[in-house]
Amino acid sequence: MKLDFRTKLLMTIVISFILLLGNLHKHYFFLILLLSSLPYLLLLLDRKYLAVFKGLLFIGLASLLQDWLLTHSKASIFESVLVLITMTSLKMAPGLVMGRYSILTTSMSDLVASLQKMKLPDLLIVPISVMFRFFYTVKEDYQQIKEAMYLRGLTGRQFFRQPLRMLEYRYVPLLMCLSRTADDVAISAMTRGLIVGGPRTTISTTRLGFWDYLLISLMILVLLLDVWSRYVRV
Known part of the structure; x- marks a missing residue:
């Protein structure tokens, strides 16, 4: 359904x-x-x-x-x-x-198509679509960081033994990924045609x-x- x-x-x-x-x-x-x-x-x-x-x-x-x-x-x-x-x-x-x-x-295409059918202005549609894509990408990056830490033996059991090391190995790479992801998502949005005031086609059948x-x-x-x-x- x-x-x-x-x-x-x-x-x-x-x-x-x-x-x-x-x-x-x-x-x-x-x-x-x-x-x-x-x-x-x-x-x-x-x-x-x-x-x-x-x-x-x-x-x-x-x-x-x-x-x-x-x-x-x-x-x-x-x-x-x-x-x-x-x-x-x-x-x-x-x-x-x-x-x-x-x-x-x-999906992102269905989301944008639904927002357009709600007659929302592009000034709202573009930031919302970029924000959703940003959080999804950050989730994927965070999962990859956790897998890399697991391969190095840094699991949840090590948090109380080495809390500073756990925070450094988890959040420093995440902050670097956040900075890169923000630029990548903005460029991707422009590439996909999410331009304020410009026409945009979609393959969504929502x-x-x-x-x-x-x-x-x-x-x-x-x-x-x-x-x-x-x-x-x-």
């Missing part, structure tokens, strides 16, 4: 907004459960099993910690802060997972399909329900 980036963006905003405010949690628990499960269901359909496992593991650990703090809390400031952190993390987790799904399943309209309608209904329960319902 391939979704358009516009649908993913709307879902990320709505899920984060609804779950963070918590206005529908009391009277529409099953709707909140559906919204919280949607990002994980979409990851499963896209076969991102590792991302689903990490997300569910985080929610499970945060829920256990929250329950333990609420039942064994001694009303200390530190425990109160931990409860606040866990509650906020549980509310933010589905929105963050939805955002991660949007990034993992969207468009809104049945599932896009269905999920967009669901998100709009959730927003209308939130407005109704907040300002109309007595």
